[in-house]
Amino acid sequence: MKPPSILIIDDEPLMRLSMMDALKAVDYDVHAAASGHQGLEMIKKGAFEIVVTDLRLPGVDGLALLQACKQHSLRTEVIVITAHGSVETAVGAMKLGAYDYITKPFQMEELLLIIDRVAKVQALRQENLQLREKLEDKFSFQGILGKSDRMRGVLDKIKLVSATDSTVLIVGESGTGKELVANAIHHHSPRHDHALIKVSCAALPETLLEAELFGHEKGAFTGALRQRRGRFELAHKGTLFLDEIGEISPMVQVKLLRVLQERQFERVGGNDTIEADVRLVCATQKDLKKEVAQGRFREDLYYRLNVVPVMLPPLRERREDVLMIAEHVLQSRSGRSNKTLKGFSQGTHELLLRYSFPGNVRELENMVERAVALGRQNEEIQPWDLCGFLTCPYLGGRPQETCGFCSEGLTGKKEAKTLTDSLAVAREQFERQYILSVLGRVQGSRTVASKILGLSRKALWEKCKRYGISPGKNDHRDD
Ligand SMILES: Nc1ncnc2c1ncn2[C@@H]1O[C@H](COP(=O)(O)OP(=O)(O)OP(=O)(O)O)[C@@H](O)[C@H]1O
Ligand SMILES: [Mg+2]
Structure with a gap:
């Protein structure tokens, strides 16, 4: 060297x-x-x-x-x-x-x-x-992180499919990274120099969605004051990402099927046939097969869209990814906010690994972002920094009904009813409660409390800071 x-x-x-x-x-x-x-x-x-x-x-x-x-x-x-x-x-x-x-x-x-x-x-x-x-090279691709076997399989598949022109159907719960995957596929494809156009199919009523996708001629409908090109035309030579594809109406399904079969379409109210060279990537939270079985989605369209399926597992089914993503978000957000935090406390780690994350990676990202905002400089992140509630049960308060993170952590309800708190979480809770009770007995004097607890004043002060215990009214006496 x-x-x-x-x-x-x-x-x-x-x-x-x-x-x-x-x-x-x-x-x-x-x-x-x-x-x-x-x-x-x-x-x-x-x-x-x-x-x-x-x-x-x-x-x-x-x-x-x-x-x-x-x-x-x-x-x-x-x-x-x-x-x-x-x-x-x-x-x-x-x-x-x-x-x-x-x-x-x-x-x-x-x-x-x-x-x-x-x-x-x-x-x-x-x-x-x-x-x-x-x-990171091994466990990430275009910003998609994952070291669980399932995510590594997904990453391998995305790398392979990016190089092709095949239609991709991304399926996963909200917040599992469907849009991130669509971005990765486009940016890693031979079409990356052309546009990636995104349409959220759930956001628009049927007729507007049709005009949005295929464009319209002047006067095609009330309010169509001039001709407008649709998303298929704008995505020419590039990629069109149709998000929430499970929401499109039967009429739009027919039109989409035709474009996929013939690569041609007409603008709403127009006669000219337009050709578009577009690579289609779609995403849905729905089980489209079920939708087909129930007659809500055309079977022929389903097969055209499901050429290469990419299934994104919910975060609770790939717990190995939780800490990796959490650490990554922590690094990037603390860099941006100029805050140095000493990572997650052991108890917080364990809660993170146990939580069910109904909002998946988005929820985890938001929680860590909150912790960066609330966490104390140079200290470890505690459960209450992640949930953001001052009445967090880990601070001795009452659990908030809206806070799944803490209530699941306390009851282990989603995972196993019999699961009790891990030793680390229990120890942190006990320590906090015990310090509070001793401080209460000595009217808040930290010098007296530290003697009873067998801690140096500095160690007690640090623990109080860590557990969010504010100085008592008598504390100034012995400073
Ligand atoms: N594997 C991952 N690695 C890193 N970040 C991720 C991963 N998966 C998702 N994210 C992040 O989580 C957030 C949500 O991702 P995205 O918007 O792609 O989810 P989605 O599946 O499209 O959700 P929705 O169905 O609600 O639209 C984004 O900020 C994204 O960057
Ligand atoms: Mg999305």
């Missing part, structure tokens, strides 16, 4: 040279700057893995350089050198994101040790990133 490149910034020539020699002797790729200004220029131009800078420099000082490094490249780690007796400035630098500090005078051995440690951490980080990318 390539040795890390290191930039040394120090205005004292002797110091600079000794550091350079020591680092070169162990084969690091070493560069140096004799002033803050020169250092700044070099940081802006080059991507250094490690920057070692004196804090006190004329002109641009070490703190300014540290900030420039953090703005320029998140992976650069900065080690600051401080004069003897100015530890406070060093602590300030650490708060601004410096990796470590070293106090003058120091032995070169000390510097080498710190740099060796940083280099190891960076190598590990890089390795992790690469492993994650590899895993």
